[in-house]
Structure formats: structure tokens, C-alpha cells
Amino acid sequence: MSSPTVLLSNRQIGDVNRSRVLRALCDHGPLSRAELARLAGVPRATIGTIAQGLVDDGLLEQTDPVREAGRVGKPGRPLWFRVDAGLCAAVSFSADAVEAALVNARGDVLARVEVACTTASAATRTLVAAVLEGVRQVVVAAPAEVLGIGVAVPGVCDPATGSVVGSGPLPGAVGRHLSESLEEAFGLPVLVDNDARAQALGEKWFGDGRGVATFASVQTGAGLGVGLVLDGELYRGADGAVGELGHTVVQLDGETCHCGLTGCWETVATLRWLRREAAAAGLPGARSLDAAGLVALREGAAAHLLARYADHIAVGLATLVHLLGPSRLLLHGDVVGGGEVLRSLIADRLSARSLPHVRDDVEVVLSSLDQDAGLLGAAALVLSQRFALAA
């Protein structure tokens, strides 16, 4: 998305100042007029007119006043998106379903459906049909105009063309079939992007990345993907192929990865590795074990394997920390199931594997959006385009 296009009418979005105000709200949450003027960088004298225009257009409303403890004087009445403002249809994929949702600009999931589909083996036709069905159900339920459709795909995507360049977990999505079919069926703008990147955008606007200038959002479990927000902007790289941290080498003489390279981070820090090691250690339920199950087993070989899992995850995180200096690492996927026990193990190992001046500045956080992160990210793709926010 090299050049964001203003797709709302001029009456609705108007000018740069209105766009800045919308972005400040997306970035920071509900704000008073005074805070909005400061954070959006618009003159105090004009913020009233800009805000009123957005209220009149049905995008914003005044929320209940918040009285801060110890503060005297009239409390501010923050402005925030209306519940029916900025409606987006969002699509993400799990192993056995296509998930679709209706999301508003606040990040509320207003409706959600799952269409059963074995996504890894689904032919393009089957996959597209499941996506169309999911989107149809949530669009029908929409109480107001839907601005667009966002699709978060586990694979390499070119958001400028809506094309999926390649996807191991979702081979049926490769090409422009999804975006073309959705555009044709619904007549709405369709935004397709990599799921880890969309997830980072979802965190930036709706989650634990709000107000954090530089952070990384890391997906764990079946694969390892990374979305980056650097100095307040989602980083897409030169051609959209960024965030393949899972395929950086962590073992020079390691095993062959499914990607064809040798010794990738993904060969030692995914569920596939964890289950193989669990089986070798004779742990019960090894074939379907995950972080939550491992933490529940607690002792002996399970505790030892949990510590190794944490350390192996930390190896890749240390690369991120040394390279980019994020102030926060937001973890998604399998490790979230391991709760505070696993989070603190990972944080400790990351600290042990990082340079002293780097390690004190980074927070390791389990995403509070977790289950919804893909859908919220897909919705954020649409908002970034429709509100003409530089994302």
C-alpha cells in the first residue's frame, strides 16, 4: 500500500486535518478536544469545527465525561467513534474454518461466523466459496454501511495488488482469486495482507500496541511470523515480503525446514518441534500437546521441555530486540496458552540472551486480543485505507 487512497467522499473525510484527527483517535483511543488538537497536530482554534463535522457525519460521538482523581474543574468529554462507524468485514483463517466478522472503528466485534473448511487442503474454489459465505453472513447483519473487506492471509502478500504471492498453510489462496471474487460479489474495496502484519496493525489500533511507537507482534504455534510497527508506522518493506523471521538461521547445522533452508528458527520453536520432543520424552498426549498442556503437566520432563521451548522462542526474539530495539514484544498464538508461567520464562531467557543496555528496555506481553487479533487486524487494514491513515 504505497499510496493510501481516500475512498470516503470529500464530505465525509474532507481534508488532511480530519484525517489526522481520525488517526489520533485510532492511535490513542477516546480523546478530549484539547488532547485531540495536541495529538493530531491541528490548531486548537479549529478542532471544534473539525470535531463537530465528524459528529455531524455520524462518525464520532461525545462519550461520558471522565473525571480524573485529584483534578479540579470541568471534566473533558472525550470523543470516540460511534458504535456503527467504520464498519468493516474482516476475514481470517484457522486450520478448520474460515472466520468472518463485522468490526467497527472502536475494535468491537459486532458479529462473527465460522464457516467449516479444512483450509490447508482446500482447493481455491472451496476456499473462495467459504470466504464469500462468511462475508455474506456478516454483511447482511450490518446495521450501517460497510466500508470494505479486510483479509488476513498466512502467507506472502502484495497488498498493492491484493495478490497472495505464496502461502504454505493456505495454498488455495495463492493468486488474486480472493480479492477478485470478493470485489465482484460485494462491490466493496478489498484489502489483502499478511496475517502477522495485519495483526500488528490490529494491536496498534485496538490492542496492547496502542500508543506504543515501536513494537513487534509475534505469532507463535504452527509457524513464527512477525509484524513490525516502527516509529508509529506499520513496516511493509520494499515489496511486502517482510517479517519472515521464522526463517532466519539459528542452527548452522540444523535440520531442513519446510521452506527448504537449513536450521531456521521455525525448526526449533514451533508446535511441530514441541510435539516431537514431547513424544521423545514420553510425555502423555504428546501428539496434540501445546503450551497450555505443557504448563499443566508442570513437573519433571515437562518442566524441562517448557524451559527449552521458552529458550528457543527467546532466541528469535533476541534477534528482533538487537536489530530493532522495540519497547514491547506482543506474543500471540500458542505461547499465550502458557500464561504468565511461560511469559516469565521467555522474558528471563530473552534477558539472558540480550545485551545489557538492550534488555532493560523491552517488555514481553501476552496479547490480550489474542483470539481476535487476526480479525481485528483485517478490519484495521480496511480502516487504514478508508480513513486514509498512513499505516
Ligand SMILES: [Zn+2]
Ligand atoms: Zn525455513
